Amino acid sequence: MKLTHLNESEIQQYSFDMMDCDQYVIEHMNTCDYCKKKAADYLMISKGIKEMPEPTFDFDIEELVLEGLHTSSRSKERNYLPYSLIALGIGIATASLYFFIDNLAALFIFDNPFMVFLIVGIAIFISIPIGLDMVISFNKKLKIMDYL
Amino acid sequence: MNLNGATDQDQVERILQGETKAFSALIGNTKGLVSQIVHRMIGNVEDRKDIAQEIYIKVFHNLSSFRFHSKLSTWIGQIAYRTCLNYLEKKKLVLYSMDRPEDSEELITGKAIALSVDNLEEWLQKKQLSQILDLAVEKLPPLYRTIIILFHQEELTYNEIQEITDLPSGTLKNYLYRARKKLKADLLAQYKKEDL
Numbered sequence: 241m242k243l244t245h246l247n248e249s250e251i252q253q254y255s256f257d258m259m260d261c262d263q264y265v266i267e268h269m270n271t272c273d274y275c276k277k278k279a280a281d282y283l284m285i286s287k288g289i290k291e292m293p294e295p296t297f298d299f300d301i302e303e304l305v306l307e308g309l310h311t312s313s314r315s316k317e318r319n320y321l322p323y324s325l326i327a328l329g330i331g332i333a334t335a336s337l338y339f340f341i342d343n344l345a346a347l348f349i350f351d352n353p354f355m356v357f358l359i360v361g362i363a364i365f366i367s368i369p370i371g372l373d374m375v376i377s378f379n380k381k382l383k384i385m386d387y388l
Numbered sequence: 389m390n391l392n393g394a395t396d397q398d399q400v401e402r403i404l405q406g407e408t409k410a411f412s413a414l415i416g417n418t419k420g421l422v423s424q425i426v427h428r429m430i431g432n433v434e435d436r437k438d439i440a441q442e443i444y445i446k447v448f449h450n451l452s453s454f455r456f457h458s459k460l461s462t463w464i465g466q467i468a469y470r471t472c473l474n475y476l477e478k479k480k481l482v483l484y485s486m487d488r489p490e491d492s493e494e495l496i497t498g499k500a501i502a503l504s505v506d507n508l509e510e511w512l513q514k515k516q517l518s519q520i521l522d523l524a525v526e527k528l529p530p531l532y533r534t535i536i537i538l539f540h541q542e543e544l545t546y547n548e549i550q551e552i553t554d555l556p557s558g559t560l561k562n563y564l565y566r567a568r569k570k571l572k573a574d575l576l577a578q579y580k581k582e583d584l
């Protein structure tokens with residue numbers, strides 16, 4: 241048996257994790273009124289917390305969430321803009337390919353260094369911001385996933 | 389698989405099939421836990437509404453990835469906790485540190501406890517204990533407040549709290565120990581004040 245009184249940690253362990261207690265703690269508790277009283281204080285605190293009023297939302301959470309989901313799915317449904325733009329782009333490209341196929345062939349005769357520079361330059365100019373945007377949005381998504 | 393596995397699975401399937409009622413029922417079953425976490429972590433009353441909505445929208449959008457490794461309610465608790473944590477971190481609010489921990493140290497280990505321990509239980513019995521504790525719990529930092537409530541009021545197991553908060557077992561037990569010690573010190577301080 242421990243001759244000095246138990247410390248706070250041992251008293252809390254006795255009060256809430258008796259299964260993990262060392263034998264000397266249980267033996268001491270069985271014989272020491274002082275430590276028993278300290279354990280009783282903790283049990284009283286635990287009981288008091290249990291009896292505290294539980295907080296509730298002061299709004300209808302079911303309604304709020306369903307409303308939020310409805311709004312987000314509606315805004316998704318209505319967002320036809322990107323698809324229309326892609327369709328328009330494909331349409332224009334197909335039409336110009338059909339009408340200007342002869343001129344296009346002439347464009348790719350690369351004996352004009354200015355034309356090569358122009359085409360490659362434009363390609364790089366377009367791909368850098370697109371690439372950067374992809375990396376940034378990928379990182380953002382990873383971050384969001386982290387919090388899910 | 390947990391004991392609630394079958395019912396959780398059934399509920400998730402119905403929600404994924406588009407049954408709105410099933411999702412409403414899930415909110416109804418878990419809003420107690422979510423409300424506890426949101427109220428204990430978020431002090432700002434106006435932000436609680438947005439956060440609560442955000443939590444359940446996340447739940448809805450991620451339900452298809454739930455793998456039934458834990459109870460569904462624990463998983464929702466985890467989303468609630470992380471959403472609140474994210475909010476606190478964004479606002480740079482203090483999550484862990486106790487105000488002047490030396491106060492509680494002195495009260496618990498010093499003379500004060502020896503002087504008042506005999507009468508604390510008796511005093512608490514006379515007082516509206518839950519009201520005093522409510523105030524004392526409010527004074528704890530958000531993280532301590534939350535785990536104390538999850539353990540003592542929601543009566544979750546260590547494992548469940550660990551799953552929700554992602555705290556290692558030793559850290560969780562240590563935080564619980566410190567939070568209880570602080571609560572006891574607060575009660576002693578108030579008792580002393582009234583006793584004078």
Ligand SMILES: [Zn+2]
Nearest residue numbers: 245246272275
């Ligand atoms: Zn003793």
